[in-house]
Amino acid sequence: MGSALFFLTVYLIYPILNTAFISFLGRNSEEFTGLDNYWYVFTNPDMLAALKNNLLWLVVFTSITVSLGLIIAVLTDRVRYEAAAKALIFLPMAISFVAASVIWRFMFEFRPAGMPQIGLLNALLGTLAGLEPVAWLVNTGVNNFALIGVGIWVWTGFCMVILSAGLKGIPLQILEAARIDGASEWRIFWRILLPMMRTTILVVATTMVIIVLKVFDIVYVMTNGNLGTEVIANRMYKEMFNYRHFGRASAIAVILLLAVIPVIVSNIRRFRAQEAVQ
């Protein structure tokens, strides 16, 4: 117990307090600068772009991973090769974001129109739809969506597995009773499955929100935040190592912490409720 306490104090509790303190100090933590760093975080154009992109991630990534995960869970529940299909979709969870980024770099690869395309997406676009190739990672209209797509590819399997477990928890009698009453599958999905899985969906969505706040590897490796793809966590890394402004980097970290505080509070509440039951 002593050793655990040592690690938690030195590596988590002390640094959290220290970072909060540093966020009110200047570049090298030598002078008190009040709220300057926070002012910077919410007014600097690059920071605002990062915040905006995290918001885009939040909306697109969360809604698609959760809904696609749910759809796949419901669909695979009806076929015999469920386990195999789910394993394939869950597989990307095992590999690093760096490896996933390499995989998708090759999918997104762009050659000017007229040259043979070596990226599958542009090749399909050309041969199937007869469209011009798209510079997925460069074109500022699509590059954020391309990065979010990689995230979706990695995390949908996670949502699917949890939602699938929730789905299996619904008593079969309820579904059968509804079917005997002549309810269509569509109606059963909206009127029975969805309401009964509300809590599970909420848990999964919360998890995705936390993932989005901290998203770093994919952006760092694929574009390093250039061409309008910056996100908060990558921005903090840059403040720390490229610009060496520890006050600003700390302020960004504090923002991240503030964003997860509601989750921390609800985790503790849920835990206390569980303990009270036992």
Place this chain on the structure above:
Amino acid sequence: MTGKLVKALSRSALHIVIISICLVWTLPSFGLLVNSFRSRRDIVGTGWWTTLKTPFTFTVENYVEVLTGQTHGKGKAPDSRRSILGDIITGHGLGRAFLNSLIISIPSTLIPVLVASFAAYALAWMRFPGRDLLFILVVGLLVVPLQMTLIPILRLYKGLQLAGTFLGVWLAHTAYGLPYAIYLLRNFFSALPRDLFESASLDGASQFVVFYRIVVPLSIPAIASLAIFQFLWVWNDLLVALIYLGGTRDVAPLTMHISSMMSSLGENWHLLPAGAFISMVLPLIIFATLQPYFVRGILAGSLKG
């Protein structure tokens, strides 16, 4: 009659949808695998699907080159197998990075699992003041972004000369892994039947004997899930390595090495597929052989730092 037809049609639609989703999920990785066995000229010049016809023209030269960090065979005297092996281990290629990843991941898995099991046992079955408060603290720390800790610890490490060392990374991963590890094991331990402990203490067994002889053997599935989760988390980590190891190639794990290959545009492009697959080998083996533990560990630990 029409009812049957509609049913058959909707069944086939179902299969088509599921199989296409599976294809979308698998094709990118499959394409990379094919690419990793193609020559430099082919990778740069044409799409991987053009290779999927006879005669096959696959080669392993990318793997040799990326592992050793040197081009073998071209223009040079043919190397013996022994010197290739030597280059893999001592060179500046991915072979070295693979070794670094192992050196980082194994202690970073064993230490937190060990520390967490003792702590979780104490939190579940021993009585001491502040116990509940301590566990609430652990629950609270579960989702704290580790970004909050980077700057103070890096400063501490610079002072103690731990920056850029494996020891520094082991300790950091241990600490970052602990809240989740303690949380998971404590919940598992406290669900064990109380009778076990009462009869053991009647027999005069010490706390350590109870822990070692009763709790650990009964908790192997939970400990396995935890160990697999922690191992993969460390193996796949980029941020912690970037921060505490700095830029040196000698200590860089696979993720760092590959990400620097990706940013040095162009010249190493043809090595990326082979490199990425080398980094995926171990996770894929674990996934294939230990899937139930793997899934359980990931599901419970998703909220971690």
